[in-house]
């Protein structure tokens with residue numbers, strides 16, 4: 001069995017890692033940290049996991065994680081870099097869910113407006129794009145939730161350098177903002193609303209630019225995030241203005257070929273968040289219009305957008321089937 005540790009086990013992605021790993025056939029979770037809840041049982045913080053774990057939260061102390069084969073860092077960006085270098089140097093495999101290692105150093109510093117004091121080169125963990133490098137990696141930087149849905153929607157066309165311009169219009173459930181309540185997440189502020197924010201300057205733009213730019217250097221990207229009053233899911237409408245003429249069937253062929261061996265990519269006529277909820281699937285629909293193609297993607301932000309993809313990456317790093325412990329259907333309705 002692979003012995004797994006989680007730093008940040010009381011948060012939403014930490015809780016989701018615990019849920020997924022509880023049924024993983026090759027993994028035992030041996031250490032889960034919390035500064036606030038140390039000494040308490042897992043189900044005292046995550047009542048939905050009652051009956052699945054006996055262990056208690058421990059202090060985030062690297063020595064206590066040394067018995068692990070893999071550690072997931074599920075803490076806010078800026079905090080993961082306190083732990084990742086030491087974990088990495090101790091020879092463990094690390095999957096970091098934060099933004100600390102996703103970007104090249106200069107881009108990180110531009111996007112986050114500060115010097116990265118603990119930089120290590122990592123593999124960007126969008127599994128469908130980087131499987132071979134992930135298989136050899138000891139540090140995988142799990143992608144942001146918005147970039148996961150957006151990049152998956154545009155990568156097949158970027159690979160062929162067919163994008164004139166792409167506009168990502170994305171709507172996220174509020175669990176993307178983490179477990180701590182804020183004015184932004186406060187019920188009356190969000191209820192019956194769809195709230196655009198960071199309309200022209202969200203930091204996830206840099207991940208989209210970096211990853212699509214690997215395929216097509218001159219790709220032009222715009223991105224606007226919004227939140228809706230639901231817990232889970234990110235729906236992205238990718239408005240793709242194409243270079244040259246491409247019919248619907250040609251577009252479909254390009255996407256099917258690109259995602260040929262990708263278990264978690266499903267092509268659907270209609271894409272709904274409710275068809276992927278609770279699962280690691282990314283559903284995609286392709287719609288050719290007169291002036292552009294609109295590729296719609298749907299993911300669960302806590303699963304394919306975070307903890308599910310982190311487990312998918314761990315599977316690849318340990319040579320397991322990519323879908324091990326993740327081949328469960330979505331929760332509908």
Ligand SMILES: NC(=O)C1=CN([C@@H]2O[C@H](COP(=O)(O)OP(=O)(O)OC[C@H]3O[C@@H](n4cnc5c(N)ncnc54)[C@H](OP(=O)(O)O)[C@@H]3O)[C@@H](O)[C@H]2O)C=CC1
Pocket residue numbers: 007008009010011012013014033034035036037060073074075076077079082097098099143144145175176177178179180301302305306
């Ligand atoms: N929510 C989402 O949809 C997604 C989140 N992510 C990223 O994953 C990471 C975790 O997100 P999420 O679970 O939502 O965050 P939460 O805010 O829900 O939880 C983070 C947890 O980290 C712990 N923590 C905070 N600071 C530290 C620290 N310095 N040392 C140790 N533990 C710390 C806290 O636990 P305690 O106080 O008990 O120690 C807290 O419960 C973030 O970087 C986030 O951006 C990525 C993709 C999607």
Ligand SMILES: CC(=O)N[C@@H](CCC(=O)OP(=O)(O)O)C(=O)O
Pocket residue numbers: 077097098099143144145146172173174175176177178225227
């Ligand atoms: C709804 C909401 O607030 N979403 C978060 C993104 C969640 C995520 O993926 O953030 P990381 O890059 O930090 O991992 C935001 O806009 O900042």
